[in-house]
Amino acid sequence: MTAKIALDQTPAAIARRAAHVDRVMAASSAIGEDRAVARRAAVAQVEAAELADAEAAFQKAEADKERARISAVVRAGQNLGRGRQALRAALLAPVGVTMLAGILSSTVPDGEAEPEAVAVPDHAGFGSIAAQAERRRIAGAFSRPEATSRFDAVAALVLEGDSGLTGEQIAPLLATLPVTTSQPRRMTIEERAKGEAEFGSDYTPRMSASERIDAGWRKAVAAANAQIGAAATIFQQADHGPFALPDQLVGQPFSADHLMYVNGQPVNRSNG
Structure with a gap:
């Protein structure tokens, strides 16, 4: 156009x-x-x-306007830990800051995202010729090998001001800068296991998923009981309401064990 x-x-x-x-x-x-x-x-x-x-x-006005839009979107994404995903969205569609929150609301931070979610795309063919050229320039700069792990530096050089610097022009400078941001990567098995252990699971590689969930609940319940204490409300009814309890819990000090039953039946924790 x-x-x-x-x-x-x-x-x-x-x-x-x-x-x-x-x-x-x-x-x-x-x-x-x-x-x-x-x-x-x-x-x-x-x-x-x-x-x-x-x-x-x-x-020039069209290029300036497009660069300002992308810069604002990227800054908003950086504030949410999702600068790379914000850049991708801005290069693919005429997304503004107002739309960005909805787009990123269901995403994980850049460091936890799949590589495809943070990849720099080829520019999309919307907007004026100047706007398209500006997106090509920006995408080219962020795609440089020297830009790896230097996202913030590239953003400052390419999106701020109207210097019109290209990837080729900033490459020598980027190569001298320290790595400032980690690249997105997938969690290792050990890291995933550690996350479950922090919740409460005594994870070992031999445990099934269901066993790990049950183990996590047992430890979480024990920790919750210690925090709730014996001074909490006492349940007196065994068969009324959605949280009806088995006989052994009626009249006992309230604890996290009570939350594991609905209508007198244990909650199926493996299904949430």
């Missing part, structure tokens, strides 16, 4: 072009019909130059 640029027809612009033509003709030695031809050529030249300047200004 591109806009049709028209000559400025305000009185001031018309007077400015006429003065320019007069200066050109003052230096011309043509006479008669030749002078009329020369004047028409001078008018066309002045108008073409003005249109070229207007087109350049329009293209």
Whole structure:
């Protein structure tokens, strides 16, 4: 998409072009019909130059606007720990900051995301020619090998200001900068096991998923009981309401054990 640029027809612009033509003709030695031809050529030249300047200004404004949009989206994503995913969204669609929250609401932070979710995409063909060119420039910079683990530095160099730096131009500088952000990666089996252990599971590789969940619940219940204490409310009814209890818990000090029963039946913890 591109806009049709028209000559400025305000009185001031018309007077400015006429003065320019007069200066050109003052230096011309043509006479008669030749002078009329020369004047028409001078008018066309002045108008073409003005249109070229207007087109350049329009293209710059479009690029500036697109860069500002992407910069705002990336900053908002960085504040949520999802700068890479925000960049991807901004390059793929005309996403603004307002839309970003909904897009990222169901995502994990960049460091936990799948590689595909944070990959720099090829630019999408929306917007003006200048906007598309700006996205190509930005995508090219973030795709550089030197940009790996230097996301914040690339964002500062490419998205801030109007320097128009390309990936090739910033590559030597990036290579001298320290790594500042970790690349997205998948959790190892040991890390996943550690996460379960922190919840309460006595994880070993030989335990099934159901056994790990049960073990985690047992430890979590024990820890909760210690925090709740014996001074909590005492349940007195065995068969009323959605939290009816088995006989052995009726009249006992409230503990996390009570939360493991619904209508007198143990909760199936493996299914949540």
